[in-house]
Amino acid sequence: MKRLGLTLVAVFCLAASSFAAGNQPTTANWEGNINVNKLSKYLKLNSNQTEEVASICDYFSNQMDKAANSSKKQDELLKNAVYGNLKLMKQTLSPEQYSKYNTVLNITLQNKGIELK
DSSP: OHHHHHHHHHHHHHHHHHHHHTTOOOGGGOOOOOOHHHHHHHHTOOHHHHHHHHHHHHHHHHHHHHHHHOSSSHHHHHHHHHHHHHHHHHHHSOHHHHHHHHHHHHHHHHHHTOOOO
16 A cells, blocks of 8 residues: 555656646747737837837747747847846836836746746
8 A cells, every 4th residue: 555655646647747847948038029008008109119118029039939949049149138128118118117017027027937037
């Protein structure tokens, strides 16, 4: 009976570890499409801010594509893309808008399985 229990535990652990190995964070999950219209409505941006945010989002998408296509420095490029995006947004948005944007970006990255190290 003990052998059966130990065998079941071993099989369960093996299955859990193989499942977890398939869910490693990667930038390949990033599609690069940011809906600027919805973002501007959520953040209540004025017209000047909307134009700047659209440019920043395009730049961010390009940087994320570079990170996804890189094989050696993917973590570094990912970190630079996200923190560069946050720096540019902080200059463009009010503190309240930036706080909301930061929350949305963090949730989006978590949902995509992208983890900053």
